[in-house]
Amino acid sequence: MNGLxxxxxxxxxxxxxxxxxxxxxxxxxxxxxxxxxxxxRILRSGEVRVNSRRAGPDYRVQAGDRLRLPPLRIARAAAxxxxxxxxSRLAARVLFEDDALLVIDKPAGTAVHGGSGVSYGVIExxxxxxxxxxxxxLVHRLDRDTSGVxxxxxxxxxxxxxxxxxxxxxxxxxxxVLVKGSWRDSKRSINLPLQKFVTGSGxxxxxxxxxxxxxxTVFRLRRRWKAYSLLEADLKTGRTHQIRVHLAHxxxxxxxxxxxxxxxxxxxxxxxxxxxxxxxxxxxxxxxxSTGAALTLEAPLPPELNRFLESLGSGEERVxxxx
Numbered sequence: 001m002n003g004l005x006x007x008x009x010x011x012x013x014x015x016x017x018x019x020x021x022x023x024x025x026x027x028x029x030x031x032x033x034x035x036x037x038x039x040x041r042i043l044r045s046g047e048v049r050v051n052s053r054r055a056g057p058d059y060r061v062q063a064g065d066r067l068r069l070p071p072l073r074i075a076r077a078a079a080x081x082x083x084x085x086x087x088s089r090l091a092a093r094v095l096f097e098d099d100a101l102l103v104i105d106k107p108a109g110t111a112v113h114g115g116s117g118v119s120y121g122v123i124e125x126x127x128x129x130x131x132x133x134x135x136x137x138l139v140h141r142l143d144r145d146t147s148g149v150x151x152x153x154x155x156x157x158x159x160x161x162x163x164x165x166x167x168x169x170x171x172x173x174x175x176x177v178l179v180k181g182s183w184r185d186s187k188r189s190i191n192l193p194l195q196k197f198v199t200g201s202g203x204x205x206x207x208x209x210x211x212x213x214x215x216x217t218v219f220r221l222r223r224r225w226k227a228y229s230l231l232e233a234d235l236k237t238g239r240t241h242q243i244r245v246h247l248a249h250x251x252x253x254x255x256x257x258x259x260x261x262x263x264x265x266x267x268x269x270x271x272x273x274x275x276x277x278x279x280x281x282x283x284x285x286x287x288x289x290s291t292g293a294a295l296t297l298e299a300p301l302p303p304e305l306n307r308f309l310e311s312l313g314s315g316e317e318r319v320x321x322x323x
Contacts, residue, residue, distance in 0.1 A: 123152070174282060
């Protein structure tokens with residue numbers, strides 16, 4: 001659909017991998033170079049026809065649907081990276097790939113998708129780099145400032161299967177996190193409900209509230225210094241900012257967390273070389289969506305986080321392994 005003419009309408013048949021997507025999302029992803037505002041305008045005006053009938057943006061496309069699109073003008077440069085789509089480092093960060101699944105080691109500071117002032121995220125960049133991949137969707141998300149294992153589905157049936165595993169609690173997601181303070185328990189389970197809210201300035205936040213959604217994290221102590229502790233966090237639920245809010249609430253904010261952390265400490269840490277949040281998704285254990293085989297997907301701790309741990313010196317205390 002990238003070669004649409006500006007003189008005449010075009011026809012397109014929906015492939016099986018895209019069945020179930022909203023029409024607006026389907027068109028936005030495939031009409032490279034066409035502003036979203038224009039996509040919605042042609043939908044509202046009825047210029048887009050599905051099987052010769054008008055269809056709204058929330059229509060779910062089906063395999064074999066025939067779409068009629070009005071004449072569209074597409075910018076020549078929109079199909080390749082430009083100033084708003086910087087050259088990606090993602091190609092060198094693939095941890096696993098086959099015909100159903102793509103797993104990457106997402107760098108810190110990169111959003112998983114565009115929005116909120118970000119033009120290009122991981123998903124947009126990968127679609128741009130892989131025009132031959134007909135279907136590519138995020139299986140789950142990571143915060144912009146969190147690094148580590150990120151799964152994407154290359155088939156809709158794979159996406160559905162992985163979402164089912166996530167929903168049923170069959171996926172094990174483990175993180176490494178450095179916190180302020182000397183953590184005493186070898187293993188600690190935190191069950192605290194979380195609620196999203198919006199601040200007066202419009203910022204989205206999460207807090208512990210009795211009427212919130214159930215949230216469960218299990219922490220295991222890995223290493224400990226006088227002023228810091230390295231923990232392994234296993235998510236039993238997948239709430240927004242769950243690890244960050246649970247730790248801040250019990251008095252162990254994450255080093256470098258600019259939203260829920262110790263802001264004075266963060267400034268000090270930046271001077272010492274830690275200029276990001278110390279939260280890394282290092283392992284996911286999941287069943288392959290096609291074969292059912294067990295997959296253990298791991299991303300090594302980034303060099304900048306390893307360097308900071310080394311800078312803490314020899315003041316590490318002996319820690320008994322958690323069971």
